[in-house]
Amino acid sequence: MNTKEGRQQLLSDFLKAVKQLDGQYGHLKYADFAYMIYPKHKKTFNLPATKKITLTFMAITHGNELAGVSAFLHFLNDLKEGKRVLNFPVAFILGNYQAYIENKRFIESDLNRSFHMDQASTMEQCRAKELSTILQETCYLIDFHQTIEPTIWPFYIFPYTNQAYKFARVINPHLAIVTHWGKGFSKDGLCTDEYVNSFGGVGISFESGQKGYDDKQVQLIIETMTASLSVVEKHFLHTVSALTTPSKIAKDSAKGDIYTWHKVIPYPKGSHVKLVEGLKNFSFISKGDFLGVVGDKKLYSPESGEIIFPKYIKENVPLSQYPKELLRIMKKVSEDSLP
Template sequence: MNEVANSQNVHLERVLGEYDQNVSGPTVVFTCGIHGNEPSGVKAFSNVLDRLEEVKPAISGRLIGLSGNITALVEGERFIDEDLNRIWTQERINRLNDDTRVHELSVEELEQKYMWHRLSKVFKMTNGPIYVIDLHTTSSESQPFLSINDTLRNRHFAMKFPLPAILGIEEHLEGTILNYMNQLGHIAVGVEAGSHEDPASVKNHEAAIWLALFYAGAISSTSIPNSHLFYEQLAKGTMNDRKVFEVRHRFKLAVDTAFIMNPGYTNFQKIHKNEFLAVHNYEEVRAKESGRIFMPLYQKLGNDGFFIIREIRLFWLKVSEYLRRLKLEKALPYLPGVSRHKGLDHELIINLRIARWYVIEFFHLLGFRRKEKKGKKLILIKRKYDVQGPELMQLMI
């Protein structure tokens, strides 16, 4: 394994494999092992590629698998200098292009540079829709689930999988690769397949890769023997089949603070308001509201103690889809306490002294996300490419 740590080989090992037959169609990119202690995605992608080469099914478009944090994968660590899944912002990407700074880059910036180099090449090669599937595992035991930014295009794709989907985690986590891929206009879905050590996680990732290829329309499920087993593999591991949840609360940890989660919590476990959940800096942490616990921290590294999530009923999902298709953005600044931010249609500034109603809930329904909060002012931004992808937006101008 040591030879992949060498910088020349890092570049060679970036592409885990590709499969295409020069027929136009979607591009499906799988990013595997963005966190170095999560090798499940790398293994699963290699298994799928072996099977494709054996069965040789017809494919429209192409698929490609990229490895993420190779240096950290070799070490078996989540990251070396910084979290590779928190540095995908436009600002940081621009800095990577400055070749005079190469010697100053952190281990993860170098990994990102190689990843981005490959990704941008892949994106330039196609006019078809692009799907990015980011493969992860969790530190504690968990049923598999999907994580998406709340655009209608992401929702429609995610809801084909027999798995629960978590919306809006990007409002709390800056710089994830999914968020950046969404900003570029691609459909982007994170697959959390189970815990790091559980062998079932590799099987779940394999099943999710196959289903993503079928649902994106790249490969027909009828061309793969026993393809129904992939669906069954994911469906059997989950109790919240196709339910959609939103993130309500994040318990953020400052650097060098002592955090101990109470033992025994699993993802999606129901909790009640005021339930004693953890100890932070020798003080009790209690649930701010009832809901379900999400991503409780049972490893040493990480900035998030836990999240609280809540189910969004189908009725509200339909209402929000209807509202978004009406494209109401231009009328919103007429509401009391709401104005355009920097004159932009898709950015709003909310004065919480005036707008005292369910601001976040309302704007979530319309496809806005929280950008920042300054005192009593909240800045919200509309997610781009919510209803249509960049290809269609071009045609409509």
């Protein structure tokens, strides 16, 4: 259903799926395509005073990262059929649904750089304002993403906190973690996970694979949702040390390594880069490797390491739409070296 009409239908299906739960669950609308679903007849856990939502799942923060919508629909349908049970309040957010309809990353600005800004001058910045309350009231967040270019394996990415690290590790200890500390991810506004963290919650993002619809990625997202529900429930019930006991989830080929930034290579201002073909997320490059051409100059890697978020920009793209970064080079770190 990857047509405009198909995507509009899936959005309608999401709203229908939420309303069809009314007999079993209550729901509270925070904003368009942003709902908390809660059990009507079961005792809710004692959440911190400022929190109303135990766990929030978010998808299509970038509108062309499609897999999360299908995963949410499968999950909500399982709730309706009684194949799953929610014992505490869980929120579902479809972030940039307008960009999703158009199959674009964003319409005017990146929603995942639009939180905690003083002014809201773009559509996405206004959307971030709409979603601020539901994220502020969230204890745990998983924001589901997909990469632009292929990735060798799925991975977690988030600003480092001890709780966020433990949360990601116990959901699936076999997956790679990319984390960072000190400076924010972007010089613009905050990402969703950063924003949740700033209000005392625990936010992480999960990159399931390359953007687009993919059955395996949908299944991996559902497995991650299922495992995170179990982990969070155990955490609030205090029956086990949930944040140190790995959940039972299918193993992945990833090594479970930990990475952080080694070098951020900016995109040259006013110039087009013809990046060498075939770079993927987690491709390894050595210092001095040829990376591409900028005008009549060759570009070489300043460091060795696995890369992340390489940008292939077509020559007909306006300069105003060029990214700020060409790629990032990462380095492996140990748990002992984390802050």
